Amino acid sequence: MKKLSAVLVFAAxxxxxxTGPFFSLKNTDFIVTLAFLLFVGVLFYYKVPAMLxxxxxxxxxGIKADLEEARTLREEAQxxxxxxxxxxREVQETAxxxxxxxxxxxxxxxxxxKAELKVSIARRLKAAEEQIASAEAAALRDVKDRAVNVxxxxxSELLAAQLGADAKSKLTDAAIGEVAARLN
Numbered sequence: 001m002k003k004l005s006a007v008l009v010f011a012a013x014x015x016x017x018x019t020g021p022f023f024s025l026k027n028t029d030f031i032v033t034l035a036f037l038l039f040v041g042v043l044f045y046y047k048v049p050a051m052l053x054x055x056x057x058x059x060x061x062g063i064k065a066d067l068e069e070a071r072t073l074r075e076e077a078q079x080x081x082x083x084x085x086x087x088x089r090e091v092q093e094t095a096x097x098x099x100x101x102x103x104x105x106x107x108x109x110x111x112x113x114k115a116e117l118k119v120s121i122a123r124r125l126k127a128a129e130e131q132i133a134s135a136e137a138a139a140l141r142d143v144k145d146r147a148v149n150v151x152x153x154x155x156s157e158l159l160a161a162q163l164g165a166d167a168k169s170k171l172t173d174a175a176i177g178e179v180a181a182r183l184n
Contacts (some may be wrong), residue, residue, distance in 0.1 A: 022030055043049065 021027065024030065
């Protein structure tokens with residue numbers, strides 16, 4: 001093998017290049033052309049270009065399928081994004097509506113509480129005024145009762161001092177007769 005490679009190295013030396021007529025086996029250009037044509041012929045015999053073309057077509061079809069799948073995925077992603085954005089807007093609108101309703105309800109509840117507080121205060125004031133009026137009436141009754149009691153006590157002392165036993169018995173009989181007449 002080493003001898004063959006040494007012979008081929010010397011055979012391909014530039015001293016032997018392009019000597020003689022073109023269609024001669026001593027002309028390296030002709031030999032290279034023949035080797036190239038023989039190589040191309042072998043490639044066509046074993047259908048290498050068709051295999052390469054088939055592989056390239058198969059690869060192109062795979063790339064085309066990948067691109068189509070990517071396009072489909074992109075469209076699905078855009079649809080999902082639009083759907084989520086729409087849902088997000090709907091949720092935001094619902095949240096805004098809930099907040100507005102809560103504020104409105106809070107304001108209504110506050111107004112109702114204020115009105116109820118005013119009614120409660122008015123009711124308590126009225127109750128306090130009624131208690132004060134009742135206490136005044138009770139105090140006036142007590143004062144009148146005491147005044148009557150004091151007046152009766154003073155009158156009885158006065159009458160007792162001025163009237164004798166006969167006058168007392170006449171007044172007692174007259175009072176008994178008056179009471180009997182009123183009862184009948």
